[in-house]
Amino acid sequence: MRLLMTGGGTGGHVYPALAVAEALADSRWAVDRRDMAWVGGAHSVEERILAQEGLAFYAISVGALRGTSPWGFLRSLYRIARGHRQAHELLDAFRPDVILATGGYVSVPLVWAARDRGYPVLIYLPDMQPGLAVKLLSRMAQRVAVSFDSVARYFPRDKVFVSGYPVRRALFSTSKEAARQLLGLDAEAPVLLVFGGSRGAHSLNEAVRRALEPLLELSQVVHISGPGDYSLLDGVRARLPSASQARYHLYAYLYERMAAALAAADLVVARAGAATLGEFPAVGLPAILVPYPYAGQHQQANAEYLASRGAALIIPDAELGARLWPTVRDLLGDPERLRAMGAAARALAMPEAAERIAAELVSLATRGG
The missing domain is CATH 3.40.50.2000 (Glycogen Phosphorylase B;)
Structure with a gap:
């Protein structure tokens, strides 16, 4: 064929x-x-x-x-x-x-x-x-x-x-332990994944930049920035103390290792593109979704689908700067809630x-x- x-x-x-x-x-x-x-x-x-x-x-x-x-x-x-x-x-x-x-x-x-x-x-x-x-x-x-x-x-x-x-088989077969080893992450510390889709997302990148120090005190951060903001964020990383640098894993883009990044994470902050509907459920990943405000109603509908089923929280793009850090802090500080959100996500996988x-x-x- x-x-x-x-x-x-x-x-x-x-x-x-x-x-x-x-x-x-x-x-x-x-x-x-x-x-x-x-x-x-x-x-x-x-x-x-x-x-x-x-x-x-x-x-x-x-x-x-x-x-x-x-x-x-x-x-x-x-x-x-x-x-x-x-x-x-x-x-x-x-x-x-x-x-x-x-x-x-x-x-x-x-x-x-x-x-x-x-x-x-x-x-x-x-x-x-x-x-x-x-x-x-x-x-x-x-x-x-x-x-x-x-x-x-x-x-x-x-x-x-x-x-x-349909999602890649690796998302169903990659363990959290193997994924963290592949990405050079600590096996025990919480992992926050941030990405704005294949093109990156400036507002997500900027919100992370502003909240980076407290985020790194709380978790390891795997940040897929897209190419547009990568140089700026790499400069920010270079100015961090060495201990914080080791916890900040910045990439312009991930290809074959994207499945590992999803499997390794305890929580993701992302846009609400179509991939969120399949990839997050495949690995049982709780999400904070920030729908792109200029994508018609597609991303809002995607986000509401996951949020209505207990698998995600929604932050409007205009509120991201003020709400990112406290929302991440509250979720990572509540393991039972994270587990419930992860189970709700996994129940949606096909x-x-x-x-x-x-x-x-x-x-x-x-x-x-």
Whole structure:
């Protein structure tokens, strides 16, 4: 079976599909990794991630339709049309049996071209609400996978199925002890993980910078800052006392060790992108979620889903500077509450999600849509 995957803009649109690719390669289907490839934007988050994965990556022209000026909108239409032509050429060269798309505007050219050529398409929606691209692309797809029952209502009944959120197997198999050893962390001291998604998040980075000294007195901090603020924070780290430096583990980005960072942590402070819905439950990780205020309602809906089930607390972005330190202090100081939140998170995990989507892809490829 030959598979083309597409989606991007954030890691939350990439890692679920990579989990499905892992299931296809390692399970009873034994799909050759050389028969799987990714289609996305040049110099993008998805290209950066795929460079670490050993899968072929094909860059095409893409353009966003939302949040642009009138001239920007016209430029985006031109880029999408150009990407559509490139996608046709890629389909001719790669000749996939099926397409897996995870949303984001980068998915549009390939899915559009696949519909033109009659290739079967499966859309996977990682969020609690569909964005503009997924709403559009779902009309061109044969099947739509969603993570939760409550999301199925957005799509036709004859297309949609509930798969769960696919995550990498390492998240279910990595122990806390092994994860801490891999990252050079103390086995006993509490670990706070902070990250703002694949692009980083300046407000989270700034809040951590301001509260860094008391945070380090209380815990080890694994801070994935993204590239934008890394140099500034590295300078802050260099000025810390040596004992505090040893407890502050700063990274611009983590690739293959991200699973270890999640498994090692006792508490996470993060945005509420789609990955939070699958990755935090997989390791039973309590969360303080700070939804990105300019992401429509997607991140707020994701955060409310986890918070309503006792797995997370929500801090609005505008209140983060004042509330980060006392909220972390209170949670790390209450092990029983942390354990209850972790158990609530783990109860939401669906370990078979990747296999469910893989099976549906194989079925689509076999019957040709």
